[in-house]
Amino acid sequence: MQRLQKLMSRAGVASRRKSEEIIAAGRVKVNGEVVTELGTKVDPQQDKIEVDGQVIQREKLVYILLNKPQGYITTTDDPYQRQTVFDILTDVKQEVHPVGRLDKDTEGLLLLTNDGDLTYVLTHPSEGVKKTYVATVAGVPNQAKIEALERGIQLKDGWTAPAEAKIVADLGSEAIVSLKIHEGKNRQVRRMWKSVGHPVKELKRTKFGPLDLQGVSVGDYRYLSQEEIKQLKRIEKQAEINQ
Template sequence: MERLQKVLAEAGVASRRKCEELITAGRVQVNDEVVTTLGVKVNPALDKIKVDGKSIRRQTKVYVLFNKPKGVITSAQDPEGRKTVTEFFKDIKERIYPIGRLDYDTEGLLLLTNDGEFAHLLTHPKHHVPRTYLATVRGVPHGSQLEKLSQGIKLEDGMTAPAEVEYQDIDQDNNEAVIKITIYEGRNRQVRRMFDAIHHPVNKLKRVQFGPIQLTGVPRGRYRFLTQDEIEELRASALAAGTREGKKPRESHKIQKGE
């Protein structure tokens, strides 16, 4: 016997939190009876479960690493007619959806799945799963400015958690710098807003790592399936991060000589 919301999430209906909302809204039936109470347990092999009158079915779990191009939105559809990430997976019969989001103008590593419980685990705020980006910024930030990011900086929605920040490259001719930054939160446009706060706006942003998984060997606009070992590494990373709740991530920044 398993909790109803878990069964729904594992069937790819939605994240577990969204499935809980479906239950309390009276949109879920078990054996033709509406269930509105959370915590009800069912036998997915025997019980007939419906959402909005349609029977659910257990799906094959799919876990995908996608190298998202710039100019693609992280959504199933777009009223403005822009290209969406789902257009890249027409050969996958299961309905997969992104784990978190990347902005329209941001490229790089995006994970997708139909495993709602797994997605919930990786995106829940208490787990602080690290995300690493390469940010090409206007100008060359001084070391003291990167120190502000590494300690946490005040944004309009509050202080950020400490980040790990280091220089990767400096292009004096184009007055740009490439900064590697690892954050432990998933706020909207967080990296861009952090660099705006130190007056070095982002010209280009690419996510290169999510937890222990790196973006290597996958061309832009292509994907590959995660291995079972990678899936377990991600799960372990999220659970380990959850045990560190309330503790600050390790602070780190490397300053070029003369900065």
């Protein structure tokens, strides 16, 4: 037996907290009866669980690392019929979702899973999971601009948290730079560099928490190793302790 909201999260319905909201709203039935009490325990092998009339099934949890190419979007469905990352995951049977997003013109590390609880932890700014981006920018930032990024930049939707910035290579008319952040504001990295006068020409995410792109070519993907999953679960466990 296990708590209903945990089962819903494991099935990929939503994070555990969001699942609690769905239950409280009366959108869940167990064996045909509406359940609104949080903490209700169910048997995933015996009980029929429905969310908004759809029977949920507990899927095997999967964790996929994709080296996203430029030109692909990370939404599950696109009304404009553009290519999505799910066009690449042709052999994945489970219904996975991206952990955070990369915009159409950004390539690099994208984690996809059906583990709702882990997704919540890895994408919540308060947990401080760091992501590293390498960019080619116009011009060469001086030290004052690097320090400004590291202190935090005021964008239209508020101040950014302190970051780690550095110049990787000075190419004269442009530079290769890196930026490490733990937030996920829309197009944040591009906006941060633009705000200090160095628009991004090319952008790639190279690291997400303990994960990197080693051995994964652009357009390819692989399942995480058991050790990598353990590392992510330690982050999730620590988040539960800190609550």
